Amino acid sequence: MLQICKMKVGLFIPCYVDQFYPKAAIATLELLEKLGVEVDYPAQQTCCGQPMANSGYEHLTGGCNELFVDNFAGYDYVVSPSGSCALHIKEHLHSHDKEEAATGIRNKIYELTEFLTDVLKVEKLDARFPHRVGLHQSCHGQRGLKLAQMTELTAEPYSKPGSLLNMVDGVELVTLNRADECCGFGGTFCVAEEAVSAKMGKDRVADHEKNGAEYITAADLSCLMHMEGILKRQKSNVKVIHIAEILNGVKETVA
């Protein structure tokens, strides 16, 4: 009986996370397992198709979409540590012959922090991270998936990633001057519009630094990768870390 009730989650790890930030993916997996979820990582997965679609080539994402449907149709939920990729699937996944399965996935894909909040209804975490942390609200997660309230709207504030971070022992969230301004990554925008993109990244990083953050965290690695590139060039002491690593409990070997 128990076996049947138990939910099965398909883990979707975006291509660049797979290649550059395996630690974030491992933390996501471990955290979900710790919370009693059965997690599977389909080995044949590649990408959500966003790099093509956002560049104006959505019509070329058919093959990528079909593969995604084949890989993930069988799970109760699909979870990804990337708000941007999760949003792309939610808004744009379609299939030629298996539209029903595609619709199913669009409705059951979750970004990690919204899965923890809305499905698992996590209320406490066994983790410690005694640092001053700046939370970067990635636009696609925030304005697309509504992970947190947006400063433009006249509405009650909330923050799914923020509430989870507050469950971690020792985390001190810093207040930013601009709570939800874009970091300027924007996919191919980061090279096509290099000047503005880099300036946006520099300004975002400066806000965290000015307000005393030791770490910048987010539910999206593309933004973190952008800001990390800038921090490293500036030889800053501020580090980036994916939210899954903090929530999973960082082994205190971090320098």
Place this chain on the structure above:
Amino acid sequence: MKNHAELSETFNKDEQRVNWHDETLWWVRQKRDKASHLIPDWELLRETASQIKHNVLSNLGNYLEQFEQNAIKNGITVHWAADAKEHNEIVHGLLKKHGITQMVKSKSMLTEECHLNHYLEEQGINVVDSDLGELIVQLAKEPPSHIVLPCIHKKKEEIGDIFHEHLGSAKGEANPQILTETARIHLRNTFLSRRAALTGVNFAVAETGEFVVCTNEGNADMGAHLSDIHIASMGIEKLIPQRKHLSVFLRLLTRSATGQPITTYSSHFKKPRPGQEMHIVLVDNGRSVQLGREDFRNSLKCIRCGACMNTCPVYRRSGGHSYHTAVAGPIGSILAPNLDMKQYSDLPFASTLCGSCSNVCPVKIDIHTQLYKWRQVIVKAGYSDKKKTLAMHGMAKTLASPTAYRLAGKAGRWVIKHTPFAVSNPLNPWYKQREMPEAPKESFGEWYKKNRG
């Protein structure tokens, strides 16, 4: 012709100036936040405005005819212009008929869109812009860089220099109060001596045939009331069904624009005073084409408040002129490709699709979604770089096949080669101001196989 990326690169050469531009506009955005958050029903107000405009766009033909009939009844002469050229010729024709060679104009983005000033100058007509910001850019021989704050890209010292050269203020004078006085004296003479005045239109009421012009400086009123002939240019989308609907729009407009509760002057023009002529030019100029594009129709709801520009993190750091079109910023980037897809094919890409614009828009235009959709249209129409198209085809093929992906991706080579930000090459634009991410010993896929496989 330089594109948005090139023009922004030039703008970014002076980082201090970019900081100043960004902070000035962010301050306006914060004022907007404060004003809107004070109204508990703000989101309902936006939704209501959006619905009213939806109704207008769905029945545009009927409302236009109703408006025309009522305006004529009121004694206004109504003209129809299919495009910019016709609009300019109608205005010139009216001036010529009366033997007028000088005209005063209050702010109208439509006349910028039609390049009216330039056209009239060529016909030997002198035009003076009476909005302070517009006057400054006119003297500097530049187009406005913002639809509400036309000279927001100029510092007060630069304005001092322009006024010194053209209006005879003291050299080095940069006190805003004194500069405003200087402009005031200059404009007062203009108002008194011009027989023709042109104004824009913020809202036209179908039910009554009247139109409403919103200004903070009262310059539209000064010009119109002192003139023998008042010409009002309006885009056909400026209609609202009834006067009562103004209560929704007037509450939204200036709170969104500058954070003020309402414009200082919201002037209703309904009929000419005895002896005066009043004309309205209804301009299409691509609007009916946009109305026919289902995905982009909503862009015609725009009330030109400028909020999407003030909030746009790209606009604040690239400046209005980088959009090389009359209406800059996010809304301009979805309006301009409708007029000329090739010339403005860069604009829908001048965005990170962060979505802040859609959230501040008082009429709830889905701006960032339309930017995404324009990208698809532009690529399909063939206005994208051929090399990029080729690369995208290669990418699509690899990502559709796990075998090809794994093969190519051995030790992450494929991702490193194809993700635009990770190309390990100092010539890559990513590298100019950013370091590359470090490739770890093993990918997650490899780790998973070892530890969970």
